[in-house]
Amino acid sequence: MYDGVVTSVKRVYDTTRRQAQAQATRQDVLDAAGRLFAAAGYAATTVDEIAAEAGVSRETIFKAFGSKREVLRLWVEREVAGPEEPVPIQQQTWVSEMREALDQQTQLETAVAAVCRIHDRSIDAIEVLRAAAHAEPEIAALWEQARRRRRQDVHAVTELLAATGSLTPGLSTEEVVDVVYALSSPELYDLFVHQCNWRPERFEWWLVESLRQLALAPSR
Numbered sequence: 001m002y003d004g005v006v007t008s009v010k011r012v013y014d015t016t017r018r019q020a021q022a023q024a025t026r027q028d029v030l031d032a033a034g035r036l037f038a039a040a041g042y043a044a045t046t047v048d049e050i051a052a053e054a055g056v057s058r059e060t061i062f063k064a065f066g067s068k069r070e071v072l073r074l075w076v077e078r079e080v081a082g083p084e085e086p087v088p089i090q091q092q093t094w095v096s097e098m099r100e101a102l103d104q105q106t107q108l109e110t111a112v113a114a115v116c117r118i119h120d121r122s123i124d125a126i127e128v129l130r131a132a133a134h135a136e137p138e139i140a141a142l143w144e145q146a147r148r149r150r151r152q153d154v155h156a157v158t159e160l161l162a163a164t165g166s167l168t169p170g171l172s173t174e175e176v177v178d179v180v181y182a183l184s185s186p187e188l189y190d191l192f193v194h195q196c197n198w199r200p201e202r203f204e205w206w207l208v209e210s211l212r213q214l215a216l217a218p219s220r
Contacts, residue, residue: 026064029054030075038124042072042132042139072129073142079125080118089153098157104165104216109208111157112184116204119189126186154181158215166217176215183210 032053036045047068051058065071089095094114101107133143158177161167167176184207192198
């Protein structure tokens with residue numbers, strides 16, 4: 001009887017260990033692919049190069065991911081998600097903090113801080129995806145999906161702001177979404193922080209002030 005219990009426990013342990021090893025290998029591959037994509041671009045990076053950089057075989061990559069395109073998709077998704085698992089925006093910690101905030105200013109500061117953190121860690125991945133989208137139709141589809149998802153996320157954030165106070169007079173909700181979508185874009189973050197050499201903290205302050213003036217109704 002005890003032998004059966006021990007065998008069962010050992011099987012569970014072995015399965016858990018294999019799953020952990022497989023997950024670690026996947027993360028190593030994503031790390032390696034990210035370094036190569038950022039340095040040389042998506043098109044110029046081969047699966048063989050990713051395998052060599054990650055210390056695994058070509059077959060391991062295809063078994064774990066299926067294609068180089070899927071490696072790119074999961075790398076971008078991981079960089080955007082950061083320490084949290086990729087989950088819908090409604091389930092993310094900073095959105096919960098927005099809901100708990102009692103005023104628009106706190107909500108806005110919370111949202112902008114989160115957006116800047118996301119851009120800071122994912123801008124290389126976003127730029128790789130955007131550049132690859134110009135050359136490959138399949139990657140272009142991924143880029144469009146990412147843009148639509150960001151637009152949906154901005155819409156959700158704008159609705160939270162509207163639930164706490166008024167938006168800019170004279171603009172429809174969709175037009176306010178347009179404003180937030182444009183000013184909070186990764187492209188604008190890259191322009192100010194990496195091309196104009198603004199400190200990230202300076203950009204964050206500027207974005208809060210700009211959105212307060214352009215997206216929210218004036219305080220009385």
